[in-house]
Amino acid sequence: MTRKTVAVLPGDGIGPEVLDAALPVLADLDLPLDLEFGEIGWDCWRTGGNPVPDRTWDLIGRSDAVLLGATTSKPRREALAELAPELREHAPQYLSPIIQLRQRLDLFANLRPVENHLGGGTPYRFCVVRENTEGLYAGLDFHPVPNALWPLVAEHPNARRGGPDDATASIRLQTSYGLDRILRFAFETARRHGYGRVTLADKPNVLRRSSAYVRERLEAVAADYPELPFEVLNVDAVALWMARRPERFGVIVAENMFGDILSDLGGGVMGGLGLAPSANIGERGNYFEPVHGSAPAMAGRGRANPAAAFLTIGMMLEHLGFPEAAGSVHDAVRQVVRRRDRVTYDLGGTATTTDMARAVIEAGQRTTSAPTAAVVTIGDELLRGDLADTNAADAARMLAERGIAVRVRHTVGDDEADIADAVRPSLGRDDVIVVMGGLGPTSDDVTRSAVARALDRPLEHREEAWQGVVERLTRFGVTVHDDNRRQALFAEGAELLPNPGGTAWGCSAASRGSTVIMLPGPPKECLPMLAAVLRDGLPDLPVPAATTTVFRRTLGLVEADAAALVDVLVKDSGVPVKPAYRWHYPYVDVRLDCPPDAADDLAGRLDAVLARYVVTDRDRTAVQELALLLDRYGLALDLDDRLTEGTFATELARERDRDRATSGAPSGGTGPLRVSLSGVWEGGNRTTYTGTVTLTCTVADGTGRRTDELTVPNRGAEVTTYFAEFAAWSVARHLTLRTEESA
Template structure:
């Protein structure tokens, strides 16, 4: 690969932070790019009287591309006041670095890609904005010039106000400017597979200038016959960008309209923290995340580096490193769709550095976990007329195939609700399983909802129709016209035959997500799901191998356990999310981690919470004690003043029958309690549980104070007694 030089201009505010976070991706991808840093921004205006020193222009001149962080601009009066005193006297005029770069390098095209990085209905389009003319051509007056007055004097408001109280701006469109921006738009569409170019203007009001723009559009479009084109009112484009962004390919507009639409595109994506940009011209270029310098965020570690990564991706593509640019976009897509290490503006809590590290990990092809979503459909499920057993069964089966369920939805027989549930996981989860609502009746609307979510029309599939007819005929059931609904599937879907019913299923691959549509009866859908999981997810990359560290604890509250575990996970530098489950009287701790970290994590966990650990298995203290007593052949006699015999009964239920074999030893246990502020019937205050075990001359004792919260404290006493005895037996063996 040919080596390239990039001028890096960090700029102001968060600019240096986001570039520092994103630029390591170039080394991570092993690209032959030399980075040379230069000076730009407010500090150089303040101390040197120019925000772009000559040395920076020299650097730009010898570079293949320019990467800009962000710059601060202020109005003229504030800019002058901020100058060093010795510079203020000559009153230099402040011109923003952005304007200087665009004018000096003749950067006529501003490119703003817009893509569905946060999931939902897939879309991928871009806004191409003309930078040099339109309403931003500089033809703007605080009062109408005398020579222009005859052109506006007949307007009633101008007649009333007079020339001295009337301002004016001219929207200038030229053949040169229109032709080169339109050709840029069509070339970009051709290079990136966009099927349509939309010119966003105002032909219903700006009739003459828009008509000329249409003429130029039609002439340029003739050179690109494979690409559709249209001219639409800019306000309609704004509406459809927000409502149906998937309909667009390349949107091209004059300067002011493009300025507005490009920021709207950032909003459609989820915020300017995701918005990259490129400015391309006859004599140079620069690439910039468009979130601005955001001085309030500077130094807080909260700035979102995603836009900087995507901007680097645009730069790499421009320099000819297309494959690497694709890796950056894929890495960003992975991080944003999972949202486990994203910054506050995307709903996360990661710092700039943590979010950047997750993108870099993805760029290095670090193996990742897969996730699934389950959508079960039916009004009867919402009304609890039927138990939603399918959701649990699907979750178990998916987890067994290393695709755990991230989220489950139960929705009614409502097309919009089904579409919303499915759409929210497209581009985010690897698999979406939709179950129910595929029958022949009018309330079976799942196929319509799924088609709406994936943006595909329904089509009749003769193979499925033949299957419906054959099954109904075989069982002597009349074939109704309504049964034809069961042969409708989203266009391009792969059919999944149903061996036990008439409702066939299907699968579709949409933006990295496989959507599986299955019937509702468990006898039909579960075998179909098993077949899909056996044969239909081979396309998923192998998940990252994990080891599970599990501890069941007693005598510690969930918040205290979580604080201790979260702290040790941070100390070990593990990027894992511990899971906590409180089920009286236990707190379970489960941590899935890289296998190489499991031993150290387990050791640290035992150091922190060993005094409260009952077992490393998903078993109760009674079950652990029963196993120990059986192994040693010990009989146990309990003097139980607390549980009313429940302790002995539960223990006996877990023990293996000894047959005629005599016990090798006998252990006596005393279980007592002391109340503070309440009693066995007055559930208030606390209760101190006391357990003493005797085996010959050996005595084992333990005590624990717990809230006397209700009758269930007896269950606590049962497990506490078993834990006390089991722990002492294990300690003696050790």
């Protein structure tokens, strides 16, 4: 492929720092691109009297694309005040770099994608196409009103009261040339990117004559795109529906001022300008720019959100003919902003600009993200607690065995709107959405219509399913009612899933990259059906990058203690891993899923910070670990077990018996291992569960003596379990250290 040149113009304010943070992603992608850096912006104006120097125009002229950081613009008075003194006498007219680029390169189209990057709520994906050269921003803005224009302005009674010097006038210029090319650009964008509709945002109920002409041009251009529906809506209605139902739009096209307002509203809809990329495309060039502006007050503070810069780079790559690379950048940003653990302040996080940029680059380095699932179980009886929701747990286990991690689970009642609201947020976000329950013949079985509503498809009768219902009921001598017909209704285009064990067939439907699997509620029916779908009925899913799990079970920590130690460790390691913690009395488990080549280093770091607390690197208790060690070395304990009142000895004996039964380990001798366990209560006692207990365990044998001490909350009767596990841990540590010393 021919190499392409990108002119990188970092600009000023936060422009340089967001581009510095985001540009390394291009090196990772290894594309045939040459980056050449140039100057633009406020410093160029202050020192040279031109925010776009001639040398920058030369660079732009020989480049295939321009990547712009952000530039500062100020009113004429402030601009002149900051100009170098030697330039003020012959002060040039200040014209912002953005305006210069648009005018000189004839960049007639501004493109602003709007997408639900943050997840949650209804998925949406649309874009605003703004005309850059005409409309109310055409520059036909007058004060005082010129003599040639005054006769028209004077028709308004307010104008006549003051005269030309006390009135202003602006003209909304729209030409067939300008209209046709922006409308054609909008339809081409819809066709190329799969947007399903073109909406013209105008004001036909007020600007009647000009809007009527715009509609004529729209209808003429639309004739060349018969597959794309189009509409004309009042711009204020478009603004309302962008906020209320953004999913209804595809491409919104508008004249300059209306498009300016709507495109910034789009930034607000998706969570802020920190997520808003843009492109300006024209007859003689282009530039791609994050929308957030230069924000000089934030410059150098490391708080700017780099997501818009990454998304802008993605738009540029697609324009240059690298759609796969563009998609990988887009997906990496989506992963990071939805995970929310390494994001900047505007998204509710504490990460710096470079921290968040590093997270995006790391997400892109993972060849594919692990497939995810959502599980939705349905029934008022589940919410009331009449039935245990075993389906959700069984489905999660089956999905995990297929390599699909369950990201979220919902339990909702028999309410159509609630079910649809539970399904919608996962469309386009999760690979698989399993919906279970509510497919019976009664009026409270509303899952079918809810799923169809979430998919935005009508219900259709499927005769094959109906005949299956009739055949099964007839075979067992059961009356077929009209209500049974609802069991043959499915979302349009869904693939049927026969139910060998009942009348409620399921279905599978693809939407926005997700597969929705709708199943009946009875476990004996739904679980075999789900197993069949997971085995044979799913499309090829992403293959997650290889990972290795580093696991440690700790005693003597609470979750907050563990997180305080481990989170810093992971951050400092620079490894793309999210720690997971599990509290199950008296243990805290720490799990790190990481790239295989980082596992040894991470394990060493983890052991260094948790050394005092690690019980085992396996899913076993301290008592279980001690039982294995005692049998391995042929030892028995001389145990003072009054503190646990025999619980420790009983549990240890049970585990040793179990190990011998499964492994054939020797029964052991009576080695000289003496163990003494004691406790001192502070603020409570054995029957009053307050305060703390300081535990002391002393282990002695022929090689030496070792004492461990630990203070634990005296939280309840279960504290005896803590005593036993602490004693086992102490003895196991003694044996391990003895073995290491002898080696």
